[in-house]
Amino acid sequence: MGETFAVIGDPIDHSLSPHIHSAAFRELSLDCSYIGYRIPKGELEEGIEGLKKIKINGFNITIPHKIEMMKYVDKIDESCSLIGAVNTVVNEEGVFKGYNTDMDGFLEPFKKKNLKIKNCTILLLGAGGAARAIVAGVAKEEAKSITIANRTLGKAIELSEFAKKIKLNSNAIQIDNIKDSAKNYDIIINATSIGLKNEPSPITFDGIKDTTIVYDIVYKPMNTDFLKKAKENNAIIIYGYEMLLGQATRAFEIWHNMEAPYNAMKKALLGGF
Ligand SMILES: NC(=O)c1ccc[n+]([C@@H]2O[C@H](COP(=O)([O-])OP(=O)(O)OC[C@H]3O[C@@H](n4cnc5c(N)ncnc54)[C@H](OP(=O)(O)O)[C@@H]3O)[C@@H](O)[C@H]2O)c1
Numbered sequence: 001m002g003e004t005f006a007v008i009g010d011p012i013d014h015s016l017s018p019h020i021h022s023a024a025f026r027e028l029s030l031d032c033s034y035i036g037y038r039i040p041k042g043e044l045e046e047g048i049e050g051l052k053k054i055k056i057n058g059f060n061i062t063i064p065h066k067i068e069m070m071k072y073v074d075k076i077d078e079s080c081s082l083i084g085a086v087n088t089v090v091n092e093e094g095v096f097k098g099y100n101t102d103m104d105g106f107l108e109p110f111k112k113k114n115l116k117i118k119n120c121t122i123l124l125l126g127a128g129g130a131a132r133a134i135v136a137g138v139a140k141e142e143a144k145s146i147t148i149a150n151r152t153l154g155k156a157i158e159l160s161e162f163a164k165k166i167k168l169n170s171n172a173i174q175i176d177n178i179k180d181s182a183k184n185y186d187i188i189i190n191a192t193s194i195g196l197k198n199e200p201s202p203i204t205f206d207g208i209k210d211t212t213i214v215y216d217i218v219y220k221p222m223n224t225d226f227l228k229k230a231k232e233n234n235a236i237i238i239y240g241y242e243m244l245l246g247q248a249t250r251a252f253e254i255w256h257n258m259e260a261p262y263n264a265m266k267k268a269l270l271g272g273f
Pocket residue numbers: 063102105125126127128129130131150151152155175191192193194196217218219240241243244245247
């Protein structure tokens with residue numbers, strides 16, 4: 001019998017994960033299927049029971065369940081305990097093991113393009129779940145320092161404390177106070193939801209160098225105003241879809257113990273825009 005995989009969350013209709021994983025199965029002629037399964041907030045426990053009953057082989061977790069899912073896994077790997085959230089589960093004969101592939105997914109484009117994080121100064125916009133995985137990732141890659149800018153200053157301070165705990169120099173600032181400071185950083189990352197609804201970039205890129213890396217983790221639309229403005233200032237661009245693809249290929253490798261067909265998955269993803 002074939003294997004079954006899913007992504008759980010709410011909303012789930014817009015998820016591109018079923019397209020990406022189905023393309024990988026087709027490419028490698030695997031007898032597997034991958035579905036989107038809507039589990040509303042507050043119904044995670046029942047939803048998980050259902051997945052156990054049908055002996056799901058593995059699943060991804062997205063908004064709003066990534067943190068609460070920690071309660072329902074039997075084992076976790078190091079990335080999960082560090083970040084405090086689960087986005088990938090593998091079912092090992094009834095034992096649910098949790099992983100967090102957001103950190104590796106975020107780092108993947110740097111590796112692919114041979115861009116270094118070591119000793120870089122970083123400006124991170126946002127202090128939510130994705131931002132936390134990014135802080136863990138750049139700390140692992142030995143960045144020099146990180147400035148965390150967020151609408152709610154308290155959350156930026158909290159994340160900055162986490163950064164310090166894992167030995168990354170950091171400070172927190174209110175997002176309205178960083179408008180013209182992009183030129184002071186080597187890498188600038190948007191990990192807020194700004195851009196999803198075509199909002200204008202919260203910062204300007206005046207005076208940046210052509211070696212500055214600008215990364216937007218928002219992947220829909222692909223060309224956010226943040227990236228458009230960065231391009232106008234000749235920055236090196238990393239798109240949100242590259243992180244999405246990075247975390248999907250990592251999840252694929254956890255589930256199937258083989259190299260993911262990156263190009264087929266990329267083609268399916270870009271066809272989804
Ligand atoms: N490319 C990928 O693979 C990938 C992976 C994960 C997430 N994402 C994207 O990353 C974004 C954040 O995800 P998340 O899981 O971290 O969400 P989250 O935990 O809900 O955090 C949302 C963040 O956005 C900020 N924010 C929201 N609306 C804002 C506004 N109007 N003005 C200023 N700041 C605003 C929040 O600030 P406050 O603290 O002030 O509320 C918070 O820092 C989403 O757009 C998501 O789609 C992409």
